[in-house]
Amino acid sequence: MRVGCPREIKNHEYRVGLTPAAVREYVAHGHDVWVETKAGLGIGADDAAYAAAGAKVVATAKDILEKCDMIVKVKEPQPSEWCLLKDGQILYTYLHLAPDPEQTKGLIESGVTAVAYETVTDERGSLPLLAPMSEVAGRLSIQAGAVSLQKANGGRGILLGGVPGVAPGKVTILGGGVVGLHAARMAVGLGADVVILDRSLARLRQLDDLFAGRVHTRYSSLQALEEEVFSADLVIGAVLIPGAAAPKLVTREMLSGMKKGAVIVDVAIDQGGCFETSHATTHSDPTYEIDGVIHYCVANMPGAVPVTSAHALNNATLHHGLALADRGLGALVEDKHLRNGLNVHRGRITNKAVGEALGYQVHSSESVLAVA
Template sequence: MIVGCPKEIKNHEYRVGLTPGSVREYVAHGHTVIIETGAGLGIGADDAAYMSAGAKIVASAADVFAKADMVVKVKEPQPSEWVQLKEGQILYTYLHLAPDAEQTKGLVESGVTAVAYETVTDERGGLPLLAPMSEVAGRLSIQAGATALQKANGGLGKLLGGVPGVGPGKVVVIGGGVVGLHAAKMAVGLGADVTILDRSLPRLRQLDDIFAGRVHTRYSSIEALESEVFSADMVVGAVLIPGAAAPKLVTRDMLTGMKKGSVIVDVAIDQGGCFETSHATTHSDPTFVVNDVVHYCVANMPGAVPVTSAHALNNATLVHGLALADRGLSAIAEDVHLRNGLNVHKGRITNKAVAEALGYDLLAADAALKAA
């Protein structure tokens, strides 16, 4: 199979779908790998590094999309990219389709087979290809939020860790999953007063054990959510419903009860965001203010630390990527976890959450593959 990797073109996206180390693995499996020139510069990997790994360098993304049987990316295809996809081709990347009707329409019309990192599962019910970027985003959320809290950046001017004689900032994390756990770790490390809200009592018990009293945990009722958000200096939105649009847990009206200059970091923005006032921003213009509350809603947060995140992502995606390259559609048909990653196939939506969010008729993945 010809496996292709174009350079990412989303705003300030420096990650790359294939590192030179991953290229060596594909080549060792007998595949041809083509890389757009300059694709790896954001992680310090030049064309020579890819050629040493066995890749062929092509002049443009158009060459990748025209020649590759499987396209491996990081972020969802942009309009100039999805129009180049075609039936019989496999797209392997993050998609986040539920809040993105335009992209979904483009992929449906292309006829491509699109496997989304964020909905591939494992035997424990986890999301192994989403987890590494959730870890990165969770940790970055505190760095980004702490910067936004600075007065010159529009925040209320509070140091998260405080100093002797002056209390720390209060961080509220909505959602106790991978993002929430890693956000809390970073916030605790800085000395902040941290509360985690979640609706799973077993998960809250796990978090109590993990942090051994260093964080507060609360069941996420409406009353608890309002109480914590109103008293917070920073609120991190870390809620995930796999494949579906994020629920809007903090409403526009609730912002009027928040502190002036407090900060919202919406890590769920890839799935539409869990704050009603959120909209996606970029690394070049990361924040905006609504009702005197600073919103940080960058949709590709891990792109800010591409060396860490690209390698972490490749570590997670390589096994399934090799399976797709080795066996094509048979790999999806034979592996329920990879099949859960199939979102679009030959013009049909094969993911239930995406179909429900956007009003498409669902064709189950196994049925779609059989029909093909």
């Protein structure tokens, strides 16, 4: 199979879908790999490194998108990319379709088979291809929040860890999953006062045991949510419903009860965000202010640390990527966990959460693959 990796074109996105090490694996499996020139510069991998790994370095993304059988990316295709995709191709990347009707329509019209990293599962019901970027984003959320809290950046002027004789800042984390866990680890490491809200008592017990009293846990009732958001200096949005739009937990009205200069970091923005006032921002212009509350809603947070995040992502995606390259659609038929990653196939939506969010008829992945 001819496998292609174009350079990412989203604002300040420096990650790459295939590292040179990953290219070597595909080549060892007998595949031709095409990589767009300069695709790996953000992680310090030049064209020579890709050529040495066995890739063909090509001049434009157009060559890759039009001529390769399988496209491996990091972020969702942009309009200039999805218009070049075609029936019979496999697209393997993050998609986050539920809050993105334009991309969804573009992929449907292209006829491509689109496999989304964020909905591939494993035998435990976890999301193994989403996890590494959730880990990175969770840790980055505290860094970004700490910087945004500085007075010169519009924040309250709070040092999260405090100093002797001065209380630390308070961090409220909405959601105790992978993002929430890693955000809490960073915040605790800085010495902040941390509380995690979640609706799974089992998960709250796990977190309580893990942090051994260094983090407070609360069941996420409406009252608890208000109390913890209103008293926080930094609020991290870390909720996830796989494939679906994120629930709006914090309303516009609730901002009036928050501290002036408090900061919101909405890690769920890829799925539409869990704050009513959230809209996607970029690394070039990451924050905005509403009702005195600073919002940080960068939709590709891990892109800020591409060396770490690109290698972590490739470690997670390589196994399934090789299966798709080796066996094509047969890999989806044979592996139910990989099949859960199928979101669009030849003009049909196959992910229930996406279909419900955008009003499309949903077809079972088994039925559409049987037709293929």
